[in-house]
Amino acid sequence: MNRLNIESNIADPDAFYERLIDAHNGLTDEESQFMNAKLVLLLANHIGDVGVLAEALDIARRGVGAS
Template sequence: MTDLILTPNIDGVDDFYAELLAAHEGLTKEDSDALNARLVLVLANHVGDREALSQALKAAEK
């Protein structure tokens, strides 16, 4: 079981954030939401670990 990483883990985080915004540029809100949904599923598959995914869902809850 892996603990979810909640400390900084992305090199060049500003580059990543800019790329994320760029992916959404020019999309309608509906298309943007759909993109985010697909992105969540892609990333979840990459994580794989069931426990980590459950922890991620908790971390994202308000």
């Protein structure tokens, strides 16, 4: 089973972050949430490994909202 890579793995993380923020410019909060959901599903499909996706969900959920 593959493991989720949580080490820095983006060649230029600042440029990616800027592009991510720019992609949200001009969107309403609802449109921005919809775009984020689409992005998550596109990347999940690209990853494809259910174990890795489950690990990512578990890590992302930790410390968010009611436990």
